[in-house]
Amino acid sequence: MAFTASTPFKPFATLAAVLLAWHCGPAFAAACGKAPAGELTAQRVAAAAPTRTGPQLYEGPVWIRDALYFSDFGHAGGFPSRIRKLAADGTVSTFLEDSGSNGLAVDAQGNLVAATHKYKALSRYAMPGKARSAIAERYEGNVFNSPNDIAIAADGTLYFTDPDYQKAAAPGGQGVTGIYRVGADGKVTLVDGTRRNPNGIALSLAGDLLYVNAGDGEVRAYPIVDGVPGAGRAFIKGIDGGDGMTLDCHGNLYVTEHGARRVRVFSPQGKELATIRVDANVTNAAFGGADGRTLFITGDRALWRIALDVTGQPY
Numbered sequence: 001m002a003f004t005a006s007t008p009f010k011p012f013a014t015l016a017a018v019l020l021a022w023h024c025g026p027a028f029a030a031a032c033g034k035a036p037a038g039e040l041t042a043q044r045v046a047a048a049a050p051t052r053t054g055p056q057l058y059e060g061p062v063w064i065r066d067a068l069y070f071s072d073f074g075h076a077g078g079f080p081s082r083i084r085k086l087a088a089d090g091t092v093s094t095f096l097e098d099s100g101s102n103g104l105a106v107d108a109q110g111n112l113v114a115a116t117h118k119y120k121a122l123s124r125y126a127m128p129g130k131a132r133s134a135i136a137e138r139y140e141g142n143v144f145n146s147p148n149d150i151a152i153a154a155d156g157t158l159y160f161t162d163p164d165y166q167k168a169a170a171p172g173g174q175g176v177t178g179i180y181r182v183g184a185d186g187k188v189t190l191v192d193g194t195r196r197n198p199n200g201i202a203l204s205l206a207g208d209l210l211y212v213n214a215g216d217g218e219v220r221a222y223p224i225v226d227g228v229p230g231a232g233r234a235f236i237k238g239i240d241g242g243d244g245m246t247l248d249c250h251g252n253l254y255v256t257e258h259g260a261r262r263v264r265v266f267s268p269q270g271k272e273l274a275t276i277r278v279d280a281n282v283t284n285a286a287f288g289g290a291d292g293r294t295l296f297i298t299g300d301r302a303l304w305r306i307a308l309d310v311t312g313q314p315y
Helices: 015-024 028-032
Strands: 038-041 056-064 067-074 081-086 092-096 101-106 112-116 121-125 132-136 150-152 158-162 178-182 188-192 201-203 209-213 218-225 233-237 242-247 253-257 262-266 272-277 282-288 294-299 302-307
Touching (some): 056 112, 056 282, 056 302, 067 101, 067 294, 081 101, 101 150, 112 150, 112 158, 132 158, 150 201, 158 201, 201 242, 218 242, 253 282, 262 282
Parallel strands (some): 038 272
Antiparallel strands (some): 056 067, 056 294, 067 081, 081 092, 101 112, 201 209, 242 253, 253 262, 262 272, 282 294, 294 302
């Protein structure tokens, strides 16, 4: 079925079921739609105007039930952050003050999962109560640098990136900027600690590849075998300031390029399909809307949207 604003929310056994039920439905091929092609332009959401002074970024868009949630953080001391909500009626409000968050995701129970630089940890905010609990707080006895972006596998395994962009938000950190795995048992392992400032992260639809971009200008694909990622290989080169990523229901990868002010779309084979342009620096992207065919893009004090003919992942 297609997810609509009136569809009742029910817990799902896995995140894959959430994505399938929300955006793909049983008639997958017919419901999926056609991927974008060529040059496109997204439009600003006027209601998402800045509410604080000074430099700030919007980040981590995630569609939950009938609304889009996104982080809004400043560059002042501690990188103060709140989570804002774009409702179905087009209004924007503050959902959670002082969340300390960057990247956001949704788990199989419909709870908000956040990469929180304030706590140097992965956090879960219960929906609708907003109570915070910690998912992962340390690796080898030390807190993380500044958790940035998140991907959640069908079995509940979490992956996240940990660059040092907001490391100064709180004391401590890691000796590397890493990519981490959090197992269903809560055990944290380092997937790759060799890349400078890993940033955007996403899983292939089949869950067999972990895509990660970083300051090296590459999206690398890490094959996952028996739930464990192997060594990464270059999947797409020449990424200009790669940031957050999402996928559509064909498995095409949408890569935000921060300073280039664009989202480029690549096929599962790495072929460039489309470019979606905006008028300021970008940070991340997610699908949402009543039919799951609106791509929302976050960036420098701005939120954009563009209607597409394809469904995709909600973060």
